[in-house]
Amino acid sequence: MKFPIRLTIRMKLVSIILFFICVPFLILGKLWYDQSVQLMEQNAVNTGTQSVRQISGGVDSYFEGLENLTLPYLTHHLTQKFMKLVPSEEYQRFNVTKQIQENLFPALNAGRKDIHNTIMMNTNRISTSSLGIAQSLERAKAYYEAAQTGERFGIEGISRVQGVPVMSVYRLISSTQSFQSSGVLVLDLNLSEITRIINNFKYDDDTAAPVSIVDTSYRYVYHPEQEQWGMPVPASLSDRLRTGQTGYYLEEINDIQTLVVYHRSDRTGWATVSYYPIREMMGFLIRLRSMTLIVGLSLIGLALLLVGGYSVSLTRVLLRLKSHMNRAENGDLSSRADDRRNDELGSLNRSFNKMLDRIQQQNEVIYKKQLQEKELQIQQRDSKLIAMQSQINPHFLYNSLEVINSYAILEGSPSISKMTASLARLFRYNSQEGSPIVTLEEELKHIMTYLSIQTERYSELVTEIKVEPLDFKQVQVPRFTLQPLIENAFKHGYDKHMLPPSYIGIEGFIADGTCCIRIKDHGYGMSFEKMEALNAQFEPSVSRSSLEETEDIVRADTGTIGLWNVHSRILLHFGAPNGLSIIQSSNKGTVVELRLPLK
Template sequence: MKLRKIKDLSIKIKLVVLIVFCLCLPFLILGTLWYEKSSDVIENNAIHSNQQLVSQVSNQLDSYFADLERSTFPLIINPLIQQFMEIDHSDQYQLFKVTQQIEKELLPNILFGRSDISGFSIISNSGVATTYGGNLARERNKKYMSDLTDSESYKNMGINVIDSVPMLTVTRKFRDTLTYQTKGMLITDLYVNEIAKIAETVKLGNAGYVWVIDSNGRIVYHPDKHKLGQDAPPAYLDNINRHYVEGFFSEKIDGQENLVVFHKSALNNWIMVSEVPIHELIVNLIGMRNMTIWIGSLLMLFVLIVVSGFSLQLTRSLSNIQRLMKKAESGDLTVKAPEHRQDEIGALNRSFNKMVSEIRRLIEVVHTSKLKEKEMEIKQRESALQAMQSQINPHFLYNTLEIINSYAILEGVLPISHMATSLASIFRYSVGYANQEVTLKEEITHVSTYFSIQKERYRYFIADITLDDTLLTQVQAVRLMIQPMIENAFIHGYEKHKLKPEYIGISDEITNDCYILRITDKGKGMPSDQMEKYNSHFLEEFIVSNEEAAEPSFHRIGLLNVHHRLRLTFGAPYGLYIEKSDKDGTIIAITLPYKMDKEDEHVYSSHS
């Protein structure tokens, strides 16, 4: 049932459904999947790239501390340092002498070119200490000695503020070259600026930055100077401690989602942390993605417009040909489809025009053949009438009627004489050609003669002819046009109902372009359906069957015969029409051609 309903849809709706479900919906689904996938890929690539940068910075920092460790290694094995470690703190001379030698001979070589080192402090286990390029803080040094475990020989001690300047302190144990026992400690104070230079080699957008956490969880470097030496946020440390070496997580700060990437140094367990807003990190990639989406959407819109325009043009052409077909179905065969197109629609339109033209031609052929058929039928009837008329020798008939008239006069029987002369006049008029054009005056004269004979038969019969004699010669008619109407009135109006003919009237009416002659009787008339049947045939153009033509007639010349002869002679709208036919009588109107002259306008006005 659903498949049948889909098949019943119009082509326009089917095209819309196809475009939506086969073009728009797949594009929307694929676009959504691609958008999500591309967002994940962009974010992962950004994270991976950021991890590589942070790892490189962390490696640079490790290299820096490894180089610092290598540069201080000569101090550990140098004999002067070993000698310094053995000095008793009470031997001030020996302490001064060895200290002077270290400061002049050893430390300058180590500090040469190292602007990052603020100063050195060397402290022995016995409490003897010397400082080069910095201030010695014995309390700090004692604390460092206690913080170093036996297994640790090199350690970053974090940030200390010395003379209002943040310093990074690195400690290293001195061991005896023979016994490997700890003899003292080397304390190196470093400017934080060098670490800042390393951390700032990476530029993470406009708002991104790098900071460093030492192994104790304190901030060694941060762009915000106020955070130096403070403990790192617990949330950061918790996320970092879940990973072994490196990783990433997101942290929401001031309503903004930040991507945090970290890398833990294998050398000193320091943690390099990068922090950058996610939207800024992937803003360029998102711009490229969005541009791709816009380009794809515009292409999709263009394809949609092109396909929709083509579909609309196609359905509009089909709707137009469907509309023309409906007009042709209703009988309008003058329709014509446009033929300028050269595609299949144009070929369909041309085929439709040829079909309509052929149908119109065939209808005209059928109509012409019907006209010829009806004309032949009328001619056959006329031939039959003429054959009937020719059965009697006119000269013999006229001579016989003249003899009867002479005897009637001699015997003094005037009615017989009158009837004989009237009958002779009727026969003379009847033997003429049936379609011969005559004036209405000639027809009225013939009918008056016919009435004179009927008055001899019916004493109380009244023939009422009220016509304007001055116009009768200007009205065109055909021979034997009125007599069949009068004969039908006698036979079917009166005699068929066993009534004696009492009245037949002939009157006229003049209009601007025609003359109407009315024949009225007071018989019983005809059934209404028969009257409607006659009138429908009177309005048609000669399309009538043989059965319908076989109606009551005078010598086979009936109403339809008279109507068709008028139409053949004068054309439409001339002919017969039954205005009334009921138990009170019948009125038949005959429309005849009449062209009013200027001299007749006054007559027409007075008649109206």
């Protein structure tokens, strides 16, 4: 359905305020104004009754809050320890009491200005107090006996602690193991919170309805005149409190006709009493009526001004965002919206800016990927050319080596024959086409051929291959994995330090479902710092996407390129945690471990 008039956001907001707030308010205000005069006299009684009920409810909520506040501390481990104290354990008593005074009581009293003193006592008559008052033990004993015969949570009227009038709340403490009564927790409360609750129910700043609170012994817990605290109430009031829970009566007090309203709480048994001068009550309602109309009309006008200003700000931001979106739609991804606001519009602008940033990043990634693909294609062409050049007539070389081998046999030179045969096998393995992945069995045969040539070169070289029985065909490895590691041992362990090669060992075993191959030499190793740096680069956290960056880092050190190439090939083919790690390296030799997956 299409509307003939297209409303803007500003017009919609103003319309909502006018039709759903202003109009109902004016109609209801007129009806209320007409009826309020007739109901003023009746409202005096109803308001008085409601007020004392609310004050009584506020006092009940206050004591309920104290009951909930103390509940976690009844089962606290320090409380339970205190309940088990006996007079003979002097040190334990001192230690636990100190912890309670330094930790438990401050936590219980934190932020509570109404708690004047905290007392705790167990069944062995051991007590402690946050104020260290001597009479705390006797008062705690009385509250413990009262709790045993009555409710587990009780309230006592006015008493004085160090000259300060307080009311007391006590809670029975039970053992968490036997669930038997084991002590009592007492809170001495000043009347600041009660005073605050009563002050919140004043009529206004000029005229306030006096309120008093009476305990179950018909004594004032609170009275506008502090001298009356703890004093008995008049007989006229106590007689009515004994016969009814809620009521009111008219009484002339100081020559003023006064409405006395009272309500007794079911929870505490305390009564809330309020005194309302009839003349002042009706004058207050009249002023309240006029004030409500003035405030209501003022709020409506202010709301219209605020909504109008906010709608202008809102539409301005949306229009600017729309302009940026149009520029982005036309290909200008450099456009950015104002993201300095801290509201939903600022969040919307920031999301728009992030979207443009991500689009730009994705475009850059796509561009770089296209460049990488082109470079890869060029590298593949170069690799094919090199492979073709290295494979020109390999049979000619094989035949030549066979002829040399034959002449060596005829001349009785087994060493030359052995080296020639090994060299032919090496050349054949190097020039084979096919998958870059071979079995560990093929790689070990190749490395044994390589070592046989090296033993002919170095007469003092001892080679040792010790591999646990396993199916070598079940373990796969990239072609030419072991040879660079052994060549690295010759070059950096022996040749670099002008040492004659003396030992090369290969050890294979299974650990944690992984095939581990260790290459050992007795040459001069690397420094501890360099070994730690290399192992940090070999960590499984180095992902495939960071291999090129890491390769640029290690390229500056030619002694680590061979190790890194082997590690990166394994990581690219099999993923983490496979790869290289340097187990040890010192002036007595180096051990490099190669981890390969099992099928």
